[in-house]
Amino acid sequence: MPIRYVVAHALAGLLLVASRVSGQTSYPNVKMSGQLQEQFFYFDNEDYAATVGPKTNVFTRRARIEARGQISENVAVFIQPSFEGGRNLSGVVTTCSGTPLICRTSGRSGLRLRNAWIDVRFSPAASRGALYLRAGQEKRPYSRYELTPAINLPSIERGAGQGLLARASNDLFATAGFLAHDVGASVRYEYKLDDTRLITLKVGAYNGQGESVNDVNTKKSFGARGTVGLISKLDVGASWFAHDAIVTVGIAPDSGFTNYAFDIDASWGKPGDEGLYALAEYLHGNDATASKFTIHGIQALAAYHVRMKSPTSWLYAVEPAFRIDIADPNTDADDDRVTTLTGVLGIYLSSRAQLRVAYERQSFQGDVTPSISGVRSALTVNF
DSSP: OOHHHHHHHHHHHHHHHHHHHHHSOOSSEEEEEEEEEEEEEEEOOGGGHHHHOOSEEEEEEEEEEEEEEEEETTEEEEEEEEEOSOOOGGGOEEEEETTTTEEEEESOOOEEEEEEEEEEEOSOTTSSEEEEEEEEEEEOSOOHHHHSOGGGOTTSOSSOOTTSOSOSHHHHHHHTTSSSEEEEEEEEEEEESSSSOEEEEEEEEEOSSOTTOOOOSSOOEEEEEEEEESSSSEEEEEEEEEEEEEEEETTEEEEEEEEEEEEEEEEESOTTSSEEEEEEEEEEEEOSSTTOOEEEEEEEEEEEEEEOSOTTOSOOEEEEEEEEEEEESOTTSSSOOEEEEEEEEEEEEETTEEEEEEEEEEEESSTTSOOEEEEEEEEEEEO
């Protein structure tokens, strides 16, 4: 065989091997993303100034850089530090003592670690069912709207938000220890019913103390959540959580204290998709006091996303939305229920940039308790 044919075949073989190698995924691989949200509000909240602060404020609500990566085919990692709320200078205190002089600064800095976890998958990538072990800091498996990513919330806030009293359903159940981030481990099983429907079951054990905090007793908090896609857009779910803490009963601390909660919920569509997105949930539980007052919350949200026809228009889409939230901090007491109404106009500058303007009203069941109303706006970019 002539030498030129040998060389040609050898080069063709090398090119084939190189193309196969380049098509393979290399590990580790990491993808960086982030989110920035600037918020403004003005509320007639003079009657509650000692609790909620000024009538108006401009602040950075979220500034997050995220690193998500695959360490190997079956091991993933996610880290999300966040800057939120800015610095409250009046709350920052510096104390100095000792020889040599050592100074410590305490107070609200705004910098926090939100998510930081490792996922290990025990099932082949192509299988319909997948079993995962997660260890680290994540959100407790409770409340559908709490677990909805913050990059595109039609109502701007899940709870009441700055400027209003923290008495919405999300606020009540977060204070009781059922919502938000905690340190622990969880097991999750996912099963694909088809291309659009999924069954998910999750069980987790957590410190129970919240974000980036060590445990304080020998007990753990436990949570479980299950969801199922009934049809392509309709998803239903339920959660249960047992939260442990140290609570003073009389004059003695009770390190074996546990309060409980459950919720049922449903959603239609996804935030930012064309057409209707809707969510409703009912939350019920006990607060984190020795009396274990019964608390409950009802929240419902509907948004309609209208996409513009011109692909070159600066206006990508418009999205009117409405939310109602009814929260009761003690079902045995009268005149303490709080209702928060939010009407929002969302203006999408692109699929990743939204300007939202909302009118919000927080009213209280007691006849002598004045309501709060005003305007909140947010400009959000995720990348």
